[in-house]
Amino acid sequence: xxxxxxxxxxxxxxxxxxxxxxxxxxxxxxxxxxxxxxxxxxxxxxxxxxxxxxxxxxxxxxxxxxxxxxxxxxxxxxxxxxxxxxxxxxxxxxxxxxxxxxxxxxxxxxxxxxxxxxxxxxxxxxxxxxxxxxxxxxxxxxxxxxxxxxxxxxxxxxxxxxxxxxxxxxxxxxxxxxxxxxxxxxxxxxxxxxxxxx
Amino acid sequence: xxxxxxxxxxxxxxxxxxxxxxxxxxxxxxxxxxxxxxxxxxxxxxxxxxxxxxxxxxxxxxxxxxxxxxxxxxxxxxxxxxxxxxxxxxxxxxxxxxxxxxxxxxxxxxxxxxxxxxxxxxxxxxxxxxxxxxxxxxxxxxxxxxxxxxxxxxxxxxxxxxxxxxxxxxxxxxxxxxxxxxxxxxxxxxxxxxxxxxxxxxxxxxxxxxxxxxxxxxxxxxxxxxxxxxxxxxxxx
Numbered sequence: 001x002x003x004x005x006x007x008x009x010x011x012x013x014x015x016x017x018x019x020x021x022x023x024x025x026x027x028x029x030x031x032x033x034x035x036x037x038x039x040x041x042x043x044x045x046x047x048x049x050x051x052x053x054x055x056x057x058x059x060x061x062x063x064x065x066x067x068x069x070x071x072x073x074x075x076x077x078x079x080x081x082x083x084x085x086x087x088x089x090x091x092x093x094x095x096x097x098x099x100x101x102x103x104x105x106x107x108x109x110x111x112x113x114x115x116x117x118x119x120x121x122x123x124x125x126x127x128x129x130x131x132x133x134x135x136x137x138x139x140x141x142x143x144x145x146x147x148x149x150x151x152x153x154x155x156x157x158x159x160x161x162x163x164x165x166x167x168x169x170x171x172x173x174x175x176x177x178x179x180x181x182x183x184x185x186x187x188x189x190x191x192x193x194x195x196x197x198x
Numbered sequence: 199x200x201x202x203x204x205x206x207x208x209x210x211x212x213x214x215x216x217x218x219x220x221x222x223x224x225x226x227x228x229x230x231x232x233x234x235x236x237x238x239x240x241x242x243x244x245x246x247x248x249x250x251x252x253x254x255x256x257x258x259x260x261x262x263x264x265x266x267x268x269x270x271x272x273x274x275x276x277x278x279x280x281x282x283x284x285x286x287x288x289x290x291x292x293x294x295x296x297x298x299x300x301x302x303x304x305x306x307x308x309x310x311x312x313x314x315x316x317x318x319x320x321x322x323x324x325x326x327x328x329x330x331x332x333x334x335x336x337x338x339x340x341x342x343x344x345x346x347x348x349x350x351x352x353x354x355x356x357x358x359x360x361x362x363x364x365x366x367x368x369x370x371x372x373x374x375x376x377x378x379x380x381x382x383x384x385x386x387x388x389x390x391x392x393x394x395x396x397x398x399x400x401x402x403x404x405x406x407x408x409x410x411x412x413x414x415x416x417x418x419x420x421x422x423x424x425x426x427x428x429x430x431x432x433x434x435x
Contacts, residue, residue: 076335077377111337144253144260144268145334146346146398150382179308179385183253184331184396186385188308196381 065093069101070158071110072151079154079197082107094123094160098132101159113151115140121175128167129190130160133175144182153185154197161193168192236285237422241429243287246323250314250386251276252331255299257310260334262408268332271402271411273297276330278421286425291321311385318390326357326428327394329386332402332411341404342375346382346396353393356434361395361427368423372410374400397424
């Protein structure tokens, strides 16, 4: 009986070890796309430094980058720039800038317009086009209205086009193309910088 | 400014008197009691306009702090505008006349918005597509009215400007601030073939403006203002 249990124990520990190894592999793979399921995963720091695709990572590791975030003024007439330092140790600068934007304004006189609880799902930049996907909270209807919609879209588009290599921005919900957020704006095509809101 | 007032009704047959089913048209003098006197606007006669009351049905649109919905305000105001324009001799097509989705309940946004655009393209001779909305913002202090266009024809901006000038006249007595004429890539304005404009009457998320939007007299004044704006647009063609 004793031998039997010893044998079982060995099998048990070996399988636990294999399982851990497998989990590590899977999470590592997931992160190479800088695709994140939610905020927590993005900040929990399980990312392994496999992401050489996003240029900024290795170059700026350990340092912080100064960026501009855009939030509407209290009256919803204009977007106001807000300087923020982002840490690019754990995530690329695009992901970090979107997380910073979602975390809300710290500037007096600016207000938040992106619905609370909205999560960043993924962001990918290639050939000047940033494709960014959010959870469906971004289009929550109760806060509707064209000014809200315009400011939500504008704050995302103008924050991302602050990076000189980003010329256009496409907004997705649940990784799918959308026609509109709240029934006013046509979101089926990418947006260039919305300078009319500045 | 007072136009002729009439009422069209049907009457059941009266067999004993030998009268069949009848269509009855009552014409009242302008000061007749009990009749709603509609203001008559010159310059819209024989023009064809599509009126689009924003949202509706499964989509309430924005909701104010007292629970007033954008869909109910836009419908009520648009029906008032329809009456004024029809009494003034214009041909009106409505994207909706009750609290419904234009395409159908829980359709995709694209189906719903395209269904509204289609009312314009399927109504022969439509010259103007006018969307009526209430604005909303995360901060309840935001106030004012604004008018939108998408520059797809040479006339879109002029339509928005004429409507906006008339709205300033109608809304300034109520102290509603002017936020200007703006360009935006809105689905319905972009996809309709004829000149189109979207007016944001006031902010339903602002408590004071929410109360005004729900007020019948305010709605009538705005409807009259919009009718004047349309007349101005047609006079410039």
